[in-house]
Amino acid sequence: MSAGHVLFTILFVCALGFFAANIQRLIGELQLGHTDDARWNDLPTRFGNFLRIGIFQEKIFRDSIAGPMHAAIFWGFGILTLGTIEFLLGGVIPGFSFQPYFIAPVYAFFALNQDVWAALVIAAVGMALFRRLTKRVKRLQGAETHPNDPLLILSWIAALMITMFAYEAFEMVAHPETLTPMLRPISFGVAMAFSWMSPSAAAVAHDLAWWTHGLLVLGFLNYLPYSKHLHVVASLPNVFLSNTSGPGPKGVMKPMDLEGDLEVFGAKDVTDLSWKSLLDGFACTECGRCTSVCPAHTTGKLLSPRKIMINVRERLESYAHAADKSTVADRTLLDGYITEEELWSCTSCGACVQECPVSIDQLSVIMELRRNLVLGESRFPEEVMPAFESMEQRGSPWAFDPGDRGKWAEGMNIPTMAEMAERGERPEVLYWVGCMGSFDDRAKKTTVAFAQIMQASGVKFAILGQEEKCNGDPARRMGNEYLYQMLAKDNIETLDKYGVRTIVTACPHCFHQIGNEFPQFGGNYDVVHHSTFIESLLAQGRVPIVQELHGPVRTFTYHDSCYLGRYNDVYDAPRETLRRALPVINLVEMPRSKDKGLCCGAGGGRMFMEETVGKRINVERAEEALATGADAIAVACPFCMTMMADSVTSRDANVQVYDIAEVVAGQLRT
């Protein structure tokens, strides 16, 4: 064993030890967070996510330019790591190679891949540097980012590849007798360029390149824990442990135990977050995809989901490193890093979560911080107060008389559950109307339209009338878990009193809340959104509609509701409903549609808040809808209806906004 091998072995062991210590430190930091349930359940789904999103880079490819670029680096790294293992073992064990352990074609394939992928990585790194330095891609910029870190990392990766080619090539020049050009064609090409060197000079050059490469590898490993590039280590576990693509329904908020003796409500600091949110901070590589799709950010508000995650990691590290723990409380995550204004800008649309290539859940951090503002400190925009008070007093965020909830149905011969129960009957479905559908003049037209469709289709349904209350979604999304649970439990009690099983609703917020979040409190129902329900009625031929096959062609564009689309993956039913109702329809898509759809601006309680900063989100969306040239805009959510109708009619009086139920009802045979 040469002195070189001894020295390298020492360095290698030290590097591994240092790396292990750092990982230990990071795990210790994660343990500062709260426990989090259900992170090891449903392993098939988790492995599926791991393969799809992690290994096959499904979300990375949502950006068609950066996608292949990153995939080249990622897959390249995976393959080159095998070569690196051979390299490191060769540094410790004199003359080590994988070659004797494999049959020739396998080793040849391995060696060839090393060369090819290293070249692809260099090309991708060049492209990445170009995007950062020359093209200055917008989403990669941002005051919260660490702009020099990626440049260092990219250069480091390039240097790793170059030194690898160098030591392979100089080895060929130094030992021409062992030349195997077909195994490493690119290294061979480099070797050809240096064929003028004497073998002894090439041997020196090889050793120099080899040692440089070796030090770069060990250095890279140990730089990672200090860098945003920690995502190399953290993102795959994060994808596996994340719930943002299942298991379970998406976008569900965790219930708080309000009976227990709580000291902190929601999260004020990183130690109040779950360890999984802290791991999210480690997994973030500041790519900015979340922020680039955030409706608040892109219309000029202060919120940047990326900043939220960067802040989580920054605060966690400063907390963990503080020598004097008594000074730690001076700058908490809330207020010290993240301001109230940022938090209240969020529409909870879930675009950030959808977009994140490593399955980070930015929303849950925002929501936990909101909970602290409201439950702990009673801090929220003052215009929200009437909504809270009204939900509490009247079971609706708007100050309407609960006695008027069923008023829209007067003269329509629609029974209430109470009336049906009295007659000893049970409906096929319960129509959950929701607050907007019950009280808002525009939304009531949708309500009536949907009821007419069900009546015409012979669906036996009932409503709760004044026994229905707000499902609590606005309260929960605005951080008021106390009020939310009160409403949820009241509603579950009412629903269970009548033994309700199947519920249809025209409101995606009610749909998501009752279907996906009520089970947290023992309320289990089959909840169907009216888009799916009408589509299946149409498919069964139960809806008596006029099929105008020769009518004028109408151009529609459909605006996706976040709580229907991203939260529940219902994208096709509303579109299919339109096509079935209007066979000659021309359905055009907005640039941002389906899971990339832009929020209307009303979610997450934003419906009840002023929007004074930047461009109004509904104006941005209306302009996008009008730019398609459609003469009508279809929605499937009363909140979207208000936002779109408000902004569309003031811009183009000729374009109408319809709920899909209104479109179908308009085709009913009279």
Place this chain on the structure above:
Amino acid sequence: MKIAVCIKRVPDMDVRFKIGANGTSVDEAGLKFDISDFDGYAVEAALQIKEKANAGEVVVISLGADNVQETLRKAMSMGADRAVQLKHDAPVFDSFAIATALAAELSTGGYDLVMFGRMSIDTANQATGTMVAELLGLPIITAISKLDFDGGTVKARRELEGSYELVECPLPAIVTIDEGIARPRYPSLKGIMAAKKKPLETKPAQVGEQRYTLDKMELPAERAAGRIVGEGKDAVPELVRLLKEEAKVL
């Protein structure tokens, strides 16, 4: 400073009322109750005085059956330190009888300041606070929109039609609070949990003689439906005629 705030439990005014079977009360089925609006302002103002001085005590007092305990807890969840229920199961309509009971309680409390809402939003008599002041022989400033202290003096601002006046009197004193002084805070969950552990004392109310009774309660007559006279400018003469002759507003 030791402050007492007298609060009343009233129904939510945004709900349509029904008259109860006895014809002299509101049917409480389906109604939600809360602190009367002006009393809520008074609680908030009291809490702000205490917070500004970083000292003192805020005691909330309410007269009524056990359901006022919920109202008292709400005030404590906002931040009041303790509560007193003057228990009286039957409704009392005579402000003077109520004032007598309150005065009896307040006279033993050693309060520097007693606060009332300008009026309750259900019966709107605007009498109780003033009567308590008279019974206790204390100075009173009514319907104030701003409150300040200078040593042992309370300085208050009262809004008048198009102007305002600044009034002061020595402590102890009674004030009744108008809107605009402070928006009542929304109780945090922290406050709600803390309120469950705060002391709520129940005493029999020494209600005075009731010299008047409520005979009958009726809902106002339903407003007649509107009428569309016509469309376009041809309808204007008829509209003007109706406004002059029927509505008599022109």
